Amino acid sequence: MYCADVSLVRSAGLQRFRQTVEALGGDADLFARQAGLPPGALDTDELLVEDTAIAAVLETAAAALRCPDLGLRVASAQEMSLLGPLAVAIQNSPSVADAIECTSRYMFVHARDLSLSVVPDPDGVAGVTGLRYAFRAWVRPLPQATEMTVLFLHRVVGFLVGGGYGLRSVDLPHRPVAPVARYTEAFGATVRFGRPAAVLRVPTSLMRQPLAGVDATLRGLALAFLSRQSPGPRTGPAARVRAVVSQSLGTGPTELADVARALAVHPRTLQRQLVAEGQGFTEIVDDVRRARARAYLTTTDMPLAQVSRLLGFAEQAVLSRCARRWWGMSPTAVRRRAQR
Structure with missing residues (x-):
């Protein structure tokens, strides 16, 4: 049986990597070559690259620059616009729940094997819900890429609601690679390590919160575009x-x-x-x-x-x-x- 072992993601996930690395005195192009990234991957959002290469370039640069919080730094500089048409659909969703559902449905546009789902609170606390970020079951995500993605997700939720949203805590599946205080500073909440999955623990009421300034026409156009991108089994x-x-x-x-x-x-x-x-x-x-x-x-x-x-x-x-x-x-x- 012929099968695919490689997961492909859009190079948009590396937005601000070059600027962050160069601000630290590093050679972003050198790190990209060492990780096997193609030319141009750091300067355009549209290339399809191997997920392992993105994880590798973050780990390589973090080690070479002695910057254990590199993933957090990159995420702090990224903009929601890196999601392209998906950002338009998310921003114009009627509620946070609709935005999360839209992200989950069209995540394949950026990374075919990533998933975002709403799950029961890992601690079983009433009134708390989990936003779970996961990858392929047989892959163990590397710390820098995981931290970058989870912090970016946290910042997107904050952007949608216009500020703080009552984040209870953050679960990460690995041990801390930077000082714990750095994680608390980045997320503004307690971060727990060595957990079963990467999860943002949020108030259940957040999901019902309506979004302001929604344009239904823009959302419809964005969703129509996204639906045409799917290489799913129902497509020829x-x-x-x-x-x-x-x-x-x-x-x-x-x-x-x-x-x-x-x-x-x-x-x-x-x-x-x-x-x-x-x-x-x-x-x-x-x-x-x-x-x-x-x-x-x-x-x-x-x-x-x-x-x-x-x-x-x-x-x-x-x-x-x-x-x-x-x-x-x-x-x-x-x-x-x-x-x-």
Whole structure:
């Protein structure tokens, strides 16, 4: 049986990593290379990278910089905008419970094997509920990545309700890697270590709290976009391939075997499914590249060399050849025409 052992997440999870590391005098690019992250992963939100690489770059940098609270520092600098359209849907949810449910349903957009769920209080206290962050059952998350994600979740909840929300305590599954006082400062509550799971213990009443300034139209648009991103089993093979390729450009070769691995099917099986749907794998990759290239060339001023890397091309000359095939003109000409 062909199966996927690698979990992929969006590089948006590393937002503010570069700034945090460089403020500490570190070389963010060096740490990224040591962790096996692709070029550009620290500077764009859209790359699909291995979860182990994100965890590794945090642990590597924390050790090299002798900064045991690096994950907390990165999370403290991150903005809710890193969630992209999901942030729009969350902010415009009718209540906190709706926001959590929305996050849980569309978490796959950022990390397919992460989950956020509402659970009974681990201590069985009446009037208290747990927000549980979990990963694949067979994976033991590393401390820095866990702390970064849980603190970011805490800050998102605070942002939604406009401040403090009565956080009772925080459970983390590992032993403290930084002074305990640092955790208390970051969360503003007691943090307990060596617990069965990562959990924010919150008042049950929080879930019923309505959110202010909700725009139902914006929420509907965001949810419609998110629903189209799902490479789930009810979606046709071509749509699933398109979703994976769209998120994978720039992370390495987007070959049939790589995409099949991400979809947990055998490459030959995926190829047969595409043929049955009247689609070709090479054509899908080309379509995704063309659309992404046009977006980069017409809506940004990033150098052509960087555009080439983000499209997964080995050199800028390949982008030039593709642009002439797609549009009959050079990348520079496409950009100038858009500016005019």
